[in-house]
Amino acid sequence: MVTFASADEIVAMLEVMLEEDWMGLPVWARNLAFRLACLQRPKDAELLHWAANDLRAFGPDWNTIAAELHHRADQLEAGHEENRP
Numbered sequence: 001m002v003t004f005a006s007a008d009e010i011v012a013m014l015e016v017m018l019e020e021d022w023m024g025l026p027v028w029a030r031n032l033a034f035r036l037a038c039l040q041r042p043k044d045a046e047l048l049h050w051a052a053n054d055l056r057a058f059g060p061d062w063n064t065i066a067a068e069l070h071h072r073a074d075q076l077e078a079g080h081e082e083n084r085p
Contacts, residue, residue: 002029002032002033002036003036005036006040007036007037007040007041007044007047010033010036010037010040011037011047013033014030014033014034014037017030018030027058030054031054031055031062034047034050034051034054034055035051037051038051038069043076045073045074045076045077046073048069048070048072048073048076049069049070049073051069052065052066052067052069052070052073053066055069
């Protein structure tokens, strides 16, 4: 269901799931959910920061991706949108 859900539906699910039991959603599922939501909302700085923080919580394997997401979000917040596909 997540694969074809809208970003609003994915974000709502993440909010509920992570509030109820922060570790209840497997890491692979939360990474997929955040990725799909970010792909649908590439200019949502708040979502990008949230996704980056979630990645950092699960180890150094994703720190580079998290840093890129934070950088992109910071650029959006500063009004310096980068030309990205």
